[in-house]
Amino acid sequence: xxxxxxxxxxxxxxxxxxxxxxxxxxxxxxxxxxxxxxxxxxxxxxxxxxxxxxxxxxxxxxxxxxxxxxxxxxxxxxxxxxxxxxxxxxxxxxxxxxxxxxxxxxxxxxxxxxxxxxxxxxxxxxxxxxxxxxxxxxxxxxxxxxxxxxxxxxxxxxxxxxxxxxxxxxxxxxxxxxx
Numbered sequence: 001x002x003x004x005x006x007x008x009x010x011x012x013x014x015x016x017x018x019x020x021x022x023x024x025x026x027x028x029x030x031x032x033x034x035x036x037x038x039x040x041x042x043x044x045x046x047x048x049x050x051x052x053x054x055x056x057x058x059x060x061x062x063x064x065x066x067x068x069x070x071x072x073x074x075x076x077x078x079x080x081x082x083x084x085x086x087x088x089x090x091x092x093x094x095x096x097x098x099x100x101x102x103x104x105x106x107x108x109x110x111x112x113x114x115x116x117x118x119x120x121x122x123x124x125x126x127x128x129x130x131x132x133x134x135x136x137x138x139x140x141x142x143x144x145x146x147x148x149x150x151x152x153x154x155x156x157x158x159x160x161x162x163x164x165x166x167x168x169x170x171x172x173x174x175x176x177x178x179x
């Protein structure tokens with residue numbers, strides 16, 4: 001079940017939500033789109049990126065057409081993936097992108113932290129969640145020490161994922177995702 005905790009920048013909890021409609025509405029008020037999509041496509045736990053893309057091609061094509069994305073890929077990690085500590089650290093510092101950050105979780109979970117309006121929105125994304133952070137949104141992501149997720153990423157920029165780190169150590173004040 002997805003869940004949202006809203007913190008003040010100081011780290012004090014302001015509100016918590018577990019029902020999808022309240023989560024969606026609170027994020028929308030902050031300019032973040034969260035949608036729940038069907039994940040009925042049968043995929044093996046070790047499905048390749050090409051198999052994931054093929055299974056969700058109709059969703060991908062619709063989103064590319066509606067929202068102008070040009071590049072798509074799959075990020076897939078599990079506890080046996082190499083270099084987990086280094087990969088986890090890469091996403092744990094606050095950063096922005098010059099384009100939208102778009103993810104569709106086709107399996108597993110991950111935690112987004114969105115720093116906006118003097119608050120931090122900590123959203124646990126799970127299988128079926130489609131999240132869109134607008135370009136320039138300060139955020140970080142935690143996959144946990146034993147990651148398990150498959151997410152389709154869509155980009156406006158053919159170069160794909162390019163982070164612009166803010167240098168702010170705000171992420172250090174908030175709980176990590178420990179799965």
